[in-house]
Amino acid sequence: MPKDERLAIKRHLCEFDRLGADLKVIERDRTCSALVDEGVMRLMTISGIDMVAGLATTAAIGDISRFSSLRKLASSLGLNPHSKLTLSMVGFH
Numbered sequence: 871m872p873k874d875e876r877l878a879i880k881r882h883l884c885e886f887d888r889l890g891a892d893l894k895v896i897e898r899d900r901t902c903s904a905l906v907d908e909g910v911m912r913l914m915t916i917s918g919i920d921m922v923a924g925l926a927t928t929a930a931i932g933d934i935s936r937f938s939s940l941r942k943l944a945s946s947l948g949l950n951p952h953s954k955l956t957l958s959m960v961g962f963h
Contacts, residue, residue: 900921900925907925913927930947
């Protein structure tokens with residue numbers, strides 16, 4: 871194999887290792903965030919909801935107290951087919 875190709879492979883492998891290390895840091899931070907969030911921990915008690923799904927759900931919903939009813943929460947997420955918001959968004963995926 872030519873020297874320039876060996877050097878390119880070596881650079882790519884070093885970059886791959888660096889990105890792997892970065893991902894470990896991100897995963898550790900994400901885990902710490904999930905463990906201190908009561909909402910995420912409560913969501914994780916539901917079958918099929920893992921840490922990532924719990925974090926994503928709490929990020930999408932935000933402060934749940936801003937919703938006066940479950941119907942309004944469902945509507946804001948586009949889960950209530952009877953809401954005007956959902957009907958106006960038909961075809962816009």
